[in-house]
Amino acid sequence: MNVPDDLKYTETHEWIRIEGDQARVGVTDHAQEELTDVVFVELPTVGDKVAAGASVAVVESVKSAGDIYAPVSGTIVAVNEALVDSPALVNTDPYGEGWLFTLKLDAPEEVAQLQDAAAYRALLGE
Amino acid sequence: MVDFGGWNMPVQYTGILDEHHAVRNAVGVFDISHMGEVFVSGPEAANWLNQVLTNNIERLEPGECQYTFLLNPDGGVIDDLIAYRLEEGRYLLVVNASKIDEDVAWLQSHLAQGVTLENRSDEFAGLAVQGPRAAVLFDRFFEGKISRPARNEIKRYDACCTTVWIARTGYTGEDGFELFFKAEFAPTIWQSILEKGSDLGIRPCGLGARDTLRLEMCYPLNGSDLSASHTPIEAGMSFFVDLEKPDFIGRSKLAEQRAQGVSKRLVPFKMKGKTPPPRSHYKIFKNGEAIAETTSGTLSPTLGIGIGMAYIPSEFARINEEIEIDIRGRRFPATIEKKPLHRK
Numbered sequence: 273m274n275v276p277d278d279l280k281y282t283e284t285h286e287w288i289r290i291e292g293d294q295a296r297v298g299v300t301d302h303a304q305e306e307l308t309d310v311v312f313v314e315l316p317t318v319g320d321k322v323a324a325g326a327s328v329a330v331v332e333s334v335k336s337a338g339d340i341y342a343p344v345s346g347t348i349v350a351v352n353e354a355l356v357d358s359p360a361l362v363n364t365d366p367y368g369e370g371w372l373f374t375l376k377l378d379a380p381e382e383v384a385q386l387q388d389a390a391a392y393r394a395l396l397g398e
Numbered sequence: 399m400v401d402f403g404g405w406n407m408p409v410q411y412t413g414i415l416d417e418h419h420a421v422r423n424a425v426g427v428f429d430i431s432h433m434g435e436v437f438v439s440g441p442e443a444a445n446w447l448n449q450v451l452t453n454n455i456e457r458l459e460p461g462e463c464q465y466t467f468l469l470n471p472d473g474g475v476i477d478d479l480i481a482y483r484l485e486e487g488r489y490l491l492v493v494n495a496s497k498i499d500e501d502v503a504w505l506q507s508h509l510a511q512g513v514t515l516e517n518r519s520d521e522f523a524g525l526a527v528q529g530p531r532a533a534v535l536f537d538r539f540f541e542g543k544i545s546r547p548a549r550n551e552i553k554r555y556d557a558c559c560t561t562v563w564i565a566r567t568g569y570t571g572e573d574g575f576e577l578f579f580k581a582e583f584a585p586t587i588w589q590s591i592l593e594k595g596s597d598l599g600i601r602p603c604g605l606g607a608r609d610t611l612r613l614e615m616c617y618p619l620n621g622s623d624l625s626a627s628h629t630p631i632e633a634g635m636s637f638f639v640d641l642e643k644p645d646f647i648g649r650s651k652l653a654e655q656r657a658q659g660v661s662k663r664l665v666p667f668k669m670k671g672k673t674p675p676p677r678s679h680y681k682i683f684k685n686g687e688a689i690a691e692t693t694s695g696t697l698s699p700t701l702g703i704g705i706g707m708a709y710i711p712s713e714f715a716r717i718n719e720e721i722e723i724d725i726r727g728r729r730f731p732a733t734i735e736k737k738p739l740h741r742k
Contacts, residue, residue, distance in 0.1 A: 336677075
């Protein structure tokens with residue numbers, strides 16, 4: 273399972289990449305595999321204020337709908353519009369073209385509470 | 399892997415969409431060993447089956463089969479099944495995995511003189527080979543030792559070491575075969591079918607594709623679209639109910655519904671445009687009022703649009719009627735459609 277070392281992770285299988293005072297969020301390789309073929313992504317709205325742990329997006333496969341939680345608190349500053357027409361990017365490139373949204377961090381200290389790659393691999397039992 | 403009627407089964411192998419398209423365009427193989435196999439035999443078998451099942455078993459010649467229902471006295475569905483007439487006085491009922499115990503207990507409690515019931519579900523494995531290339535694969539697999547059964551027929555094939563029952567039936571809307579045989583041979587036959595079909599584009603298929611394929615055809619799934627609180631008439635399955643038979647369990651309720659009409663009917667719907675996929679137990683609105691909830695729903699891989707089924711009040715259960723499906727608090731437009739949703 274692909275778990276890049278430079279990202280932080282949540283127990284609910286989101287990844288987060290810190291880019292200055294913003295953070296980019298997506299779902300992990302493990303999550304996309306569990307979801308199966310993604311056919312629809314419901315994205316948050318730019319400007320939404322979200323609290324860490326709040327449900328902010330829904331990724332739907334043929335099989336089921338999965339809630340996506342904000343790893344940290346902040347304001348949504350961008351969403352991946354490409355997913356509207358190409359939701360399968362979540363499967364083919366979960367850490368790249370399949371990103372979901374970016375948010376401006378409210379409390380950068382929250383990032384320290386997320387898991388690093390080693391801890392996330394342990395969670396997956398690897 | 400998920401628990402399905404007590405069986406640990408894969409939702410997918412290569413991916414639901416990939417498997418779905420393989421069955422529509424080439425061929426796929428499903429492990430259906432979870433299905434129950436109940437043998438009914440004896441001089442009174444036909445008469446007795448006509449008492450407990452809705453369809454008319456007398457219409458079957460040896461080697462033919464029919465879709466039929468097992469009902470409770472109120473006309474509600476206990477199970478839907480295929481009854482095969484294997485030979486004179488001997489029948490095979492293939493029933494849903496999750497209902498084996500309930501079906502067998504019900505049948506045992508209504509058993510008549512001159513009828514023997516054998517639940518051999520644990521002994522038997524089953525494979526369904528489905529898709530436009532299934533016939534070619536059949537010929538390769540059996541190497542001309544047996545001809546293909548015709549649609550809705552079943553044939554007995556005695557191989558070197560065991561008997562295989564081969565039926566031209568399925569749950570996908572495609573041409574195909576279902577094979578039933580002793581479980582110990584399952585891994586060998588499964589592997590052999592996959593190898594012989596590899597250049598035909600064969601895929602092993604899981605429960606996910608089984609569900610999307612059957613829903614495009616509007617084949618009901620017991621426990622979702624069928625239940626003890628709905629009759630086959632409400633489910634739009636009158637074709638498989640013979641009210642000319644003098645009696646069968648549940649008949650009086652069905653005759654009453656036939657005469658007076660039903661208050662709701664199971665109908666398929668299609669979402670309009672790009673929406674989240676509908677799923678079961680989503681509320682349905684008409685003129686601002688909640689009128690029903692979905693019994694099944696998915697994204698149709700063939701149509702590329704959300705589809706589903708629901709018991710809709712009869713006044714609205716008409717083709718092209720517009721309804722709204724509530725998905726996470728937002729309502730999306732849909733229209734009621736004719737069965738099946740997928741046509742060749």
